[in-house]
Amino acid sequence: MKVTVWNENQHEKSIPKVCELYPGGIHAYIAGFLKADDVEVRTATLDDEECGLTDEVLRDTDVLIWWGHMAHNRVPDEIVERVKSYVLSGMGLVVLHSGHHSKIFKALMGTTCNLKWRDDARERVWTVAPNHPIAAGIPESFVLEPEEMYGEPFGIPEPQETVFMGWFNGGEVFRSGCTWVRGNGKIFYFQPGHETNPSFRNEHVQRIIKNGVRWACPVNKNIPLVCPHVEPVENV
Amino acid sequence: MKVTVWNENQHEKSIPKVCELYPGGIHAYIAGFLKADDVEVRTATLDDEECGLTDEVLRDTDVLIWWGHMAHNRVPDEIVERVKSYVLSGMGLVVLHSGHHSKIFKALMGTTCNLKWRDDARERVWTVAPNHPIAAGIPESFVLEPEEMYGEPFGIPEPQETVFMGWFNGGEVFRSGCTWVRGNGKIFYFQPGHETNPSFRNEHVQRIIKNGVRWACPVNKNIPLVCPHVEPVENV
Amino acid sequence: MKVTVWNENQHEKSIPKVCELYPGGIHAYIAGFLKADDVEVRTATLDDEECGLTDEVLRDTDVLIWWGHMAHNRVPDEIVERVKSYVLSGMGLVVLHSGHHSKIFKALMGTTCNLKWRDDARERVWTVAPNHPIAAGIPESFVLEPEEMYGEPFGIPEPQETVFMGWFNGGEVFRSGCTWVRGNGKIFYFQPGHETNPSFRNEHVQRIIKNGVRWACPVNKNIPLVCPHVEPVENV
Amino acid sequence: MKVTVWNENQHEKSIPKVCELYPGGIHAYIAGFLKADDVEVRTATLDDEECGLTDEVLRDTDVLIWWGHMAHNRVPDEIVERVKSYVLSGMGLVVLHSGHHSKIFKALMGTTCNLKWRDDARERVWTVAPNHPIAAGIPESFVLEPEEMYGEPFGIPEPQETVFMGWFNGGEVFRSGCTWVRGNGKIFYFQPGHETNPSFRNEHVQRIIKNGVRWACPVNKNIPLVCPHVEPVENV
Secondary structure, X not given: OEEEEEEOOOHXXXXXXXXXXXXXXXXXXXXXXXXXXXXXXXXXXXXXXXXXXXXXXXXXXXXXXXEOOOOHHHOOHHHHHHHHHHHHOOOEEEEEHHHHHOHHXXXXXXXXXXXXXXXXXXXXXXEOOOOOHHHOOOOOEEEEEEEEEEEOOOXXXXXXXXXXXXXXXXXXXXXXXXXXXXXXXXXXXXXXXXXXXXHHXXXXXXXXXXXXXXXXXXXXXXXXXXXXXXXXXXXX | OEEXXXXXXXXXXXXXHHHHHOOOOHHHHHHHHHHOOOOEEEEEEOOOHHHHOOHHHHHOOOEEEEEOOOOHHHOOHHHHHHHHHHHHOOOEEEEEHHHHHOHXXXXXXXXXXXXXXXXXXXXXXXXXXXXXXXXXXXXXXEEXXXXXXXXXXXXXXXOOEEEEEEEEOOOOEEEEEEEEEEOOEEEEEEOOOOOOOOHHHOHHHHHHHHHHHHHHOOOOOOXXXXXXXXXXXXXX | OEEEEEEOXXXXXXXXXXXXXXXXXXXXXXXXXXXXXXXXXXXXXXOOHHHHOOHHHHHOOXXXXXXXXXXXXXXXXXXXXXXXXXXXXXXXXXXXXXXXXXXXXXXXXXXXXXXXXXXXXXXXXXXXXXXXXXXXXXXXXXXXXXXXXXXXXXXXXXXXXXXXXXXXXXXXXXXXXXXXXXXXXXXXXEOOOOOOOOHHHOHHHHHHXXXXXXXXXXOOOOOOOOOOEOOOOOOO | OEEEEEEOOOHHHHOHHHHHHOOOOHHHHHHHHHHOOOOEEEEEXXXXXXXXXXXXXXXXXOEEEEEOOOOHHHOOHHHHHHHHHHHHOOOEEEEEHHHHHOHHHHHHHOOOOOOEEEEEEEEEEEEOOOOOHHHOOOOOEEEEEEEEEEEOOOOOOOOOEEEEEEEEOOXXXXXEEXXXXXXXXXXXXXXXXXXXXXXXXXXXXXXXXXXXXXXXXXXXXXXXXXXXXOOOXXXX
């Protein structure tokens, strides 16, 4: 299984805390714990040519992980259309945290993906679907502190499956782990992962991302997308 | 629109607090605020003949509201099958609070409807689908205290629509307002409503129940349920 | 209730059959039978200024009906974004036939909306959810001939509700009537309606479109779309 | 992976055609082609003690396949409750053809599971979700003739995923392959498989059943089903 980890990699340049927590950047850190899971990983960032998301890379990617925040707008629409096409053709997509407002996630959902937010909250993640493959090895609940609060209403289509829900000490709740299918591709959104919080260092978060990647891995990818005129197959 | 409010009416006999809060019993109280909404209401309880759920009553009911707790087991299976039949034939069903473990709700869901629970919690109900008809006139969140905590994982099938979610001060979260369709009937489950808590006196809870009843009201009811042998309609 | 009927109105200019079947164009014809249902209707077409879909018009529209085919690409992206915004803010959307490939439907679905197709088929539409409001007054099945065959696989997200399915004499099947919710808006797609076929003159098709419009009518429209930073509402 | 194939095994006793097509009975035949797929298979029938569905057998079963027709009523309610419990605890369930009216399938769906029917039809099965694991290796469509027509409306809850749809020469359509999740268990219903038709000998049908079994195989099974009182995990 081949995974591409995309991170806009902008905060890393100006907020020292991010690289203290995640040496090499969020993308490098995530790639690191994925590799330990026997997965072939490459990384790509906003500043790479074509955002590192060339046809060559995408054609060879089973699952794309996406982290973005301050630079959603700087991902060219052409690249977003290309990524969307590959998802609809089979490539899996795992969207993390502030990626809720990425062009690619919003394009696949068809909604605003809006929410309420506040930094420095205490979160308790609950496992709502304990026998879902993405919840394999995850306890009934676990704490992330500090983490950025994301609160309902979350502007998403009703999930195909709600796997995790979040409780926040300021009174909010959130559908923190949700799945959808779009075309031939599977999509998993997971809410934790603010750039200056240590959630990606949490063993359960790491396990969920690994599980999510395996879950999103397609049977086939690069399936042609066609809208053909056809002759009858029955004679009536 | 004709509504039947069913309550097992057992706690009312032994816990004075219930009738202090809800004079005449939970069923009478709910019927009271529904009548103010220009709805034709009748009540029925466990101790009535056939639990008050005769074919005559059910045939004439657009929406059935169900509250039960300590006596789920005492509702005869035959009555449950009858009620289920009417729901599948079009009658709407609004299930409140501890009704999650009623035979009728479990039969229509096909699942355990299990959850975690604890008395005397502070709950904040969040409106997750603000433009849903059941959320009409409901604020973005409101507090119920004290109310009984119901916590995930909630043993339900993925809802067709999640309308409300609950936050509890002990750290739990819950899908507090959910809809499903079963056959020709619409079902709304709403979590608040412990017998010794004042939630049914809360203006938002009352509005939600009224909205839920209107939402669940069918186009047609008493639709025959058949599995017919048929002749071809096309000649191939 | 206020409805806007949008039709690209291009075939009408070059294919005489279209205006023979639908005097004034598809939009005028549909508006005609909607008005008979006591609905306030306006029409808009591609050649109008801003496609007739100004903020003023959209703000005042409860449900937008969309028919397009040969000119999807000529609807400016800016107009599509605007319409999408109004749907997510509450405006209902009914998409007819070749509108499956409209920019607006594809944007709200997040998928290709691809299918197989062939002209001059015999179709039998089956009512799969007979007690759904959109199926009110519709028989268990009815024939449309000739109609354009649309065949699975249909590149849509799993519908929230499948209301109609189509059988075609060439051996194909299709999910011909489907609903989704996107943000605050409700969406109904209905497959029949090829420009040179008489389906819009069929009493059942007319009833379905009327029902669909009523179903898609929102509780509220023009709901602001925000992603706010918020202060805690609980003190933990 | 361990599979138990349950067949009521009644037609086999009185209709010679069944054992001509399926030597040893439908259960033995299905077990045969599953074993060729490197799966540990056992069979069980109505006439076995406890229908062959003892706690010992079910505890050791990853996926149960169910075929029944003329003897649904003779499966004791106690056994049905037991099987339901194991599904909700994680055991996968694949229901074939006339099993749509089995007590276990109806109990898990909560609906009538009614349909229209007629023998000796020509069916074309369409693959609606080509990249679904259950559709692996299945062509875009294939013919089964003769097969028993099952026609909409099909009295099921909206599927989580529609994988296959059927076209019948008499004009009917059907959602022929559908998935749901109930509790910790995954359920796949597949429509072909009339006892005197050769569909189980069809290579695509065999592949679909094999795929379905693999898809339904749980991460964990025998998960305890509890509804516990809990202490707070947060201090508010």
